[in-house]
Amino acid sequence: MTQPDSILLVDDHPVFRLGMRHVLAHRFSRAALAEAGTFDEALLQAQALRPAPALFVLDLMLPGFTPDTGIPLLRGLYPRAVIVVLSMAEAAAHIEQVMQAGADGFVGKSVPPDEIAVAIESICDGEILVRTAPSLLGGEALALSPRQREVLALLEQGKSNKEIGARLGISPLTARMHVSALMRVLGVDSRTAVVARASRWHLPR
Secondary structure (H helix, E strand, O other): OOOOOEEEEEOOOHHHHHHHHHHHHHHOOOOEEEEEOOHHHHHHHHHHOOOOOOEEEEOOOOOOOOHHHHHHHHHHHOOOOEEEEEEOOOOHHHHHHHHHHOOOEEEEOOOOHHHHHHHHHHHHOOOOOEEOOOOOOOHHHOOOOHHHHHHHHHHHOOOOHHHHHHHHOOOHHHHHHHHHHHHHHHOOOOHHHHHHHHHHHOOOO
């Protein structure tokens, strides 16, 4: 398990930030923990934090923040840091925007606090990319896009993101995003679980 030695929590809602600080402090007890309410404040706090931030936990709807510019800026300043976006905006378009910008993962605020901590820990370990509340739809009501069905079929063959990308003529990053989207839609945290749930629900390929 990877334990970050310093964490910067950035959210403009003080009550949520207080609760999340408690969750992170409990899960990562040895980490230095700082917080900020705006993106500009986060940049100042990051400069002051020692050691430098190893984990950023950012709200998507921050004052002064847009993922298309903010995430690459953090990535350039702190290339070894893990960047996790934690947000109520759980639409697929928002998640894709965040991941395209270079975040390591996305966790929805609809996820219970203890599961948020586990998801962040898993992202630090490189195990998952996206975690939202499980879909309320049953398998029969769930419709996958043609591309998602193609990716699912290749996952069932045990293909890696690189192999999926090569087979479908897309980049490994795009393949990874499709896999993450499948995890989000099916409400699971791993590639193996995607295949298992798809089989149990008899989803069309």
